[in-house]
Amino acid sequence: MLLDKLTPSNAPDTLAPAMQAAVEWEVRLRAEEVSQVELKQFDAWLRADPSHDHAWARLQERLGRFRALQGAPGEAVRRALQEPSPTRRRMLKAGAGVAAAVLAGVGTRQLVKMYSLDADYHNGDFAPKTVTLNVGVPLTLGAGARVYAAPERPQGNLYLASGQIATDGRASIKQPLTVKTSHGLVRTDSARLSVDALRRHTVVAVQGGDAILSVHGGNQVRASDGSAWSLSHSRIARMPETSADIFSWTAGTLVVMDRAVPDVVEAVGRYYDGFVRFPDSAMSRRVSGVFPLDDPKAALRQLAGGLGLSLTFYGKALAVASEV
Incomplete structure (x- = not known):
């Protein structure tokens, strides 16, 4: 199980x-x-x-x-x-x-x-889980989150392999906190961070301070308080959402503005106890909305309805959206 x-x-x-x-x-x-x-x-x-x-x-x-x-x-x-x-x-x-x-x-x-059974911090449940890093920083893990601590700097250097995490910058940090993903990294001395390792890119939100964002291509940006960003393998781009929008996942809500459908399917799918399939014709579209992560079936119905698709659930194991 x-x-x-x-x-x-x-x-x-x-x-x-x-x-x-x-x-x-x-x-x-x-x-x-x-x-x-x-x-x-x-x-x-x-x-x-x-x-x-x-x-x-x-x-x-x-x-x-x-x-x-x-x-x-x-x-x-x-x-x-x-x-x-x-x-x-x-x-x-x-x-x-x-x-x-x-x-x-x-x-x-x-x-x-x-x-990732060897992850230092992980969440195999659908409800957010809170742990505390050795440096005293509370870390909130979203559904499916897998986090590794770098062996050489286990207290403040993290690798987010999958899922979404949020840190609390109000805690006393003795050294900079760095969170890496497959797309790049974010580093801060005091800011609160939300980092979401999606398949296509990493979404970062910053609150209560600044952070430095870097990607593998060498690009670097200073992210200001209240901003949200997208990190891909060679590009850093500002997102239309505010940091408050992005952080809303910690309260059970996904807020997106002009977001690619695969992002929403992936994010909601983490909270659904099964597999989700949307047609290729829908995956190239973009959506805006507020989706309830604590009711993933309702969120998937909302997404499918907004795209003009029908949605069929096969028990708890499979959700398939299709053209009407």
Whole structure:
């Protein structure tokens, strides 16, 4: 059950695309008639990379569609899909016996790396969690947050692998606080920070002081009190939201202004106990609004409705938006 609550720290590069594809295949294979061409395409996708097989098995475990498998490899599912219904059910049941071997084959090291089980600070729940750094700074962790302390400077040098955090600048800081993400870093002596490591960029909000923002391309900006910024691999840009808008996530609300849809889907998706799929046609659009993070289903309905899409929930495991 622990793995169901974890968000992979390497999602932008490996597991997230595989899981997204697995969700798409699940929707396609729900159709009453699945062609042989589609089955061959599914077979090719499943064999192409071990992460595909893992993502498919994990999705099936979550959905409960093939409950007998409970994590069995994609080979059993693949064979079963090609058989008539009675034979299919028998094969799925037979596949359950190999579940333990599959999980053992993944390996402890791989699981630790994939799901950031070795993170110094993490939040596997949906409610914000507060911890205190060794320098006395309270740190609020949003859903799915994974934070590592640098070995050489564990007190004030953090790496945010995934999710969103907020620091409290009112506490006494004996040394500058630095928060790094895959896109860049933010450094401050006293300001309160909100740092959100999204797939496309990192969103930073600054309150009660200034902060220095840097990205890998060498660009650097001094962020003033009350401002919000976007950090990508080579660009720092001011965002239309205020810092108060960005910090509202700590009170259970997501406030966005002219924000790309993938940002909103990702942010709300952290608080939804399942997988979220919006059509590609919607992912290039931008939205503004106030979304309740403490009611992610309502937030997803609000987002889908504003985009003119219908939204279907498959139990608690899957939410699929589609063109009306």
